[in-house]
Amino acid sequence: MTAVQSLNDLIHLRADGLPIVSLYAVVPVDPKDHNGLRSRVNSLLDQLDPLTDDRSLEREARLSIREDIVRLREAVLAEHWKPHGIGLFASSARNLFEAVELPSEPHDRVMVDATPWVRPIAAMVDKEHRPCLVTLDRGHAVLWEYQDGELRQVEEIKDRVLRDDDYTGGRWGGREWATHYTAGELAKRHFRHVSERLDRLFFPQHDQEVQYQTVVEGRSEHEIGADRRYDVLVVAEHGDAVAGFVDELPDQLRQKLAGTFTDPSVNDRGALKAQADEVLDRWEREREKQQIGHVLEIEAMGGWGVTGLHRCLWAASSKGIETLLLRETDEAPGVVCDVCGWLGESGDTCPVSGDPLRHAPDIVDQLVQSVLRDGGEVHNLEEGIAPDARTPAAHLRFPLPPEPGE
Ligand SMILES: [Zn+2]
Numbered sequence: 389m390t391a392v393q394s395l396n397d398l399i400h401l402r403a404d405g406l407p408i409v410s411l412y413a414v415v416p417v418d419p420k421d422h423n424g425l426r427s428r429v430n431s432l433l434d435q436l437d438p439l440t441d442d443r444s445l446e447r448e449a450r451l452s453i454r455e456d457i458v459r460l461r462e463a464v465l466a467e468h469w470k471p472h473g474i475g476l477f478a479s480s481a482r483n484l485f486e487a488v489e490l491p492s493e494p495h496d497r498v499m500v501d502a503t504p505w506v507r508p509i510a511a512m513v514d515k516e517h518r519p520c521l522v523t524l525d526r527g528h529a530v531l532w533e534y535q536d537g538e539l540r541q542v543e544e545i546k547d548r549v550l551r552d553d554d555y556t557g558g559r560w561g562g563r564e565w566a567t568h569y570t571a572g573e574l575a576k577r578h579f580r581h582v583s584e585r586l587d588r589l590f591f592p593q594h595d596q597e598v599q600y601q602t603v604v605e606g607r608s609e610h611e612i613g614a615d616r617r618y619d620v621l622v623v624a625e626h627g628d629a630v631a632g633f634v635d636e637l638p639d640q641l642r643q644k645l646a647g648t649f650t651d652p653s654v655n656d657r658g659a660l661k662a663q664a665d666e667v668l669d670r671w672e673r674e675r676e677k678q679q680i681g682h683v684l685e686i687e688a689m690g691g692w693g694v695t696g697l698h699r700c701l702w703a704a705s706s707k708g709i710e711t712l713l714l715r716e717t718d719e720a721p722g723v724v725c726d727v728c729g730w731l732g733e734s735g736d737t738c739p740v741s742g743d744p745l746r747h748a749p750d751i752v753d754q755l756v757q758s759v760l761r762d763g764g765e766v767h768n769l770e771e772g773i774a775p776d777a778r779t780p781a782a783h784l785r786f787p788l789p790p791e792p793g794e
Contacts, residue, residue: 391516394488395509398477399757403502403726405744406481407449409436409456410505412494414682417471429464432498433457439500452481452509453500459485468526472537477504491516491536494520502746505751510760511716515672520589520618521664522582523652524633525626526575529582530654531589533618539657545585547578573666579636587641590618621645622667624652624660646671678775680713680766683781691787701731701751702778702791704723705740711783712759712766716754718779722751731755755780 401408413429416422439445439455452591456478463485465474473490492512494791499505521532521655527549590769621644623634634648647667653659687693694703697720703709709731723745724731725738731754735745748754756766759782768777 389488389725391488391491391509392513394486395506395513395760398486398488398504398506398509399760401484401494401504403724404482405446405449405502406479407439407445407453407456407486407500407502408477408479408482408504409453409460410499410501411460411476411478412473412490412497412508413476413491414473414493414496415469415471419468422468425469426464428496432462432496433460435498436500448481452479455480463487475509478503478634491713501749501753503748503754503757504754505750507716507756510756510766514765514767517620517668518618519584519620519622519646519664519668521622521624521660522586523624523626523654523660524579524582526571527578529578531582531585532660534622534661537661538662539664542589543585545578545582547581548574549578550574576598576632576636578721579633582633583637583641586621587638590621590641590644592617620668620671622664623648624663625650626652673773676713676767676769676773679711679783680769680778680781681762683711683713683783684775684778687781692784693782693786694788695778695781697755697790698733700782701733701755703782703784703788704755704762705730705732707762708784708788709759709762709764709782709787710779710785711754711771712764713774713782714756714766714780715769715771715774717771718752719750720752721790722748722754724748724751729758731758752780 411432413425413432413671415425436453436457440449440450440457459478459480460476467487469487470489473493473494475488475490475494477484477486477488488509490509490512492515494508510722520532520542521534523530523532527547529545531545532539533542621641623645625633625648627650634642634645637645647670649663649667652663683693683695685693687695696701697718700712700723702708720733722731722733725741725743725745727743728738728741730738730740730750732745733751737743738745759766774781
């Protein structure tokens, strides 16, 4: 199961009064460091020891946590998890045990609640893109797939170039124009060729009659997962002769362009990756700035945007959130109504349905789950992007009704 599928399962597990232990740990790339993983998981689980004797919990809950601790200690001894991280969800009383392999490193953490704690997975899924990098000059292009932190060459496109662009026809200066024209035309043809290929890779539906079997360094497209098409384009150009390539891109493809850079280090994948990362990081931050900027703007105009935890909880209770923006540090205890879905900061009785409220150690996680269940999007902002005290923030589907008692 992918992280996306697991997330979808986890957010639909309803609270039933019994505790679920959620544990996240970094899995080191080097297997030699796995002893470190075991000791880190063990010390996380040590934090739960007081709960196993906590008389304020039901006996069934205490026993369940005790068994979960044993099972999680065993799991980390027995299994060989893949880098870069693992999320484990256990509740022996609920007969639940799920391991989710994570595409990037989480912070080591353990949490006990009536529902799984899913925010780290939601944050990773949000950041997971499938970039395609193109390095090119006037007659030669290489397409690279950038997945799981690795660049792999997808294919090479070679087109005819003139041997010498500066050939001027000697004293017959009249050929100068003709030669340059031809070199320019050949480059243009090459760019069109590359952009057509990219178009098929990004939008396979544009060309349904031809079945492309791209082989990525030995693995067929099917093995890679043909349903997971590229969604971000990075273009790297040799020299200054190819500025025209981006102009050749069809609009739909240009909308996927994260950015460009010059003089790609094609013979050093580590360096090439660093160059691509710089473009992608800048693009991501720019996108985040636009998203929060937009919410702040529409909130000021009234109606379609809200900021701050209190307003966002009411927006989610009203099923009104289209896009939720939050920071990792947004975390607070709160209360949930499991009958009508109302979320709040405190209280014993639901102001909407009158049902008893459940306490949640991190109400922001409940907010994230509520938005995802209602088909909204959740985006995590890097620190420093949003002004203080303005997150969580939400772009709404409709202006909110008044709050109960308002
Ligand atoms: Zn309620």
